Amino acid sequence: MENRKNIDHLFQEKLEHLEQSPRPDMWLQIEGRLAKKKKRRFPIWWIYSGAAIVVMGLLLIPLLENKKQDPDPFRTTDPDITVSPKDKEDLKKSKTKETETPLPSTKKKTPSLLPKQQLEEVVIAEEYVPKKPTETNNTIDKKTLEKERLRTEVEFTALLSFPADEFNVMSFKTSALNSFIKTKKEQPLASLLDVVQQQDSAADENSKKKRWAVLPSYGYSKAASFSNTSSIDRSLQENPVNGDYNSSVGVNVSYKIADKWVVRSGVYSQQMSYTTKDIGIVSGVISSGLNSVNQNIPLSGSTDFNSSGGVFIGSSSDAQNIAAGLTSATLVTNDAELQQVYSYTEVPLEVTYLLKTHNEFSVGIVSGFSTLFLNKNEVQLKSSQYSSALGQANNLNSVNFSANFGLDLDYAITQQWLFNLNPMFKAHLNTFSRNSNGFQPYFLGVYAGIKYQF
Template identity: 25%
Template sequence: MDNKKHIDRIFKEKLKNFEAVPDDAIWENIHQQLHEDKRKRRIVPLWWKVAGVAAVLALLFTLATKFITQNAIDPIGNGVNVVNTNNDTNENPDANGNDLKHSLKDADATKTANTSNPNGVIQNTPTEQVVKITVGTATASNGENRFATNAKNENGNSVVSKNHRSKNQNNGDVTISKVEKENAVADGSKTDMNALSDIKTTENQNIKNTSKQIVNPIENQNNVAVTDAFEKLEDILTKEEETIEDAIAKVEEANSNDDVMEKQPNRWNVSPNVSPIYFGSLGKGSSLDEQFINNTKEGAVTMSYGIGGSYAVNTRLKIRAGINKVAMEHATNDVLVFNSIDQSSGAKGTISNLSANANGQRMTYLSEENLNKDATPVIMNSTPNSTISQRLGFVEIPLEVEYALVNKKLAVNAIGGFSALIADRNEIYAVSGGQEMLIGEANNINAMSYSANLGLGVNYNISEKIKLNVEPTFKYQINTFSKSAGDFRPYFIGVYTGFSYKF
């Protein structure tokens, strides 16, 4: 019976020195979780930067467009009289009656003399006040309005302070449009207030910059009012920014949730692909000779094949590169090709961008478009039309980014990037009645050229590792041809199809 012990004691004693060694994989997992997080945190700011750049570009573009349009529509009076502008608004006082011109009127009452300045510098020179508003004009290139205000107040009543105090009493919207009004005045253009209200959001940035540029030390009560007004403006703007930031934060959260749900340790993909290629030109022109500008042209369907690899920066963004072999074929129809006994027709009979071989040199090439059939020998009219077929081959090295718009089993991606094209085939054929003759090669193909690529990819996940891809892609060629005739702007379209294997 001495052996009887309390059960708690038995367990405690027996298990006191119990230690079990966990599997090594556990440390691996812990390590991965701790340091993968770190990597994720790095991605977020990167994404912020990308989003930020995109937002800034969109903003500048909108601004530039607005200003360019306005300048185009409105006759620009350099040095529009500020007083007049304010008098215009005088006829439309806002609900509170705290309009810009009221304060200006007050200023008038203090015998302020307003002088307009063709350089956009407005100076109010009252007897005892010195109020200087210096305004930089917006430039179309960056669409940025700069607005610096120096307010030096000696009798304690400045136009600027009044303006802003009265604005301060209005709601935020009105306030913003007022400041826009000022900016517009600064531009020296006659401004439609409603139009400006439309671009309020984009202008906010300017106003904020404006507020920040107030650097003069604040010396008296009224300037404090100015500061208050600006602070309130900033508050309003900050609120708006916060909501934008919130939205971005939500999107990011959603993204990071995706990350958690789809932990992808496999970031690398390899994807062989094959695509039919259609080669064409956006404008009417010819790569061969100016006589063929008006000829009908046909892009033959050729093939591209290659292999690519991609790296997933995160679940949505991939960077990819690869190597493709691309063939292109472009046919110029309605060409008369005949053995030239002499060049008696008087019309131009050669192709300027052709380095003809022995066969090619014997021939004369005439565009039927340029011939007056009544004036040409009968033999010419009866000669069957030929086609000049230009066949090019390139080694294409694409460098693209792929962003997942829809990230499901059936995924949709936007693809953008560029390719380097290294010419490796250059042949020109004359094709007539099913017979082809190599007549030479083009002398205007650059050994190295580029294309800007834009595509839409649809991926279907067959399994975790294997995806089926279909990517219609438009590639606009840049400097493939060193010279061309007419408006020859070559491009090629491919529907890149293949599968990708994740490893």
């Protein structure tokens, strides 16, 4: 430990007067670094602060000027005051007095910087006191309001009742309406409710005048059946049966009982015919004939039948078998037809419900029934060689009924003349009395005509 202290002391004594000068190039480097002084940067937020102060000053200057000019910012410079003519004369007199005498204390309070017009308005506002409405004013106001209401009502009523044929948007003039209103004013005053009631009553009268209608029509129908069997004989159940096209002519009379309901009836001629095909004819055979036909034997107008024998009429297959089995039998034809024709005098009773009514057209649903009176009953035998009446059906009822359903379409030609289209479906209910093989006829038809309303 003592040796260490001596060593330290020794170094201290030796290095106490030691001096060492730096190299010359070191001074040059130090001098170069001292020459470069740090540049002081100008704070950029000072620029933004200055710009904000300038903008705020520009915004505050007009407010400060307004405060200097108008110490009372809530005072309205343009009061909306109505002054009567008498008050205006008093005001002129007060102005003349003001030129001679100084203003009262209230006028001295007004700023001297106000212009002359504003100064006059301030004087008017201070001196004018609105008067309370009296009873006479109220009565006058009520009378004027009542007159105005009546005048407006008259004009509106006149405009509603102005003739439509005289109104033209392109050439309409207010003078025409004014003259019309003048004539209406001379007449007794009618309220709007009265006008509406008059128009409704006029419409009702018009509708009442046109409740009746007469319709001559022509119909075209197609006969058919729910069962594809022949009603002439049981042996012809396998033979094909087709319904034929027929025509119908009649007159229909209708009466409108309500806005949506129409009852109609009339008289029509209705014809129906059915053709049974694949019929064979054999001569020289004794036959009992067809069950449902009162047959005329021998057939008139035919030279192909043996007068000494009978005639067989049936399906073509049975005719061929008979002709092949009997030497005395002769096959006349196996491609003949039996046509059954019957017609009725129809009296319908139907009701129409109008679904859509318009000035030009209307659509309705028709339903009802018809009573049919038989006036023609005929069965004809036809082939490529001849055609003759075979007889009459013995199973037809003289009175028949049908269920009717269809549509009724009207298109207005004029106010009284309409074009009518009437598609109908009619199913016969009791056409045959017996031996009909379940034959149930119906037909689809379309009737058209010109309807006259009155």
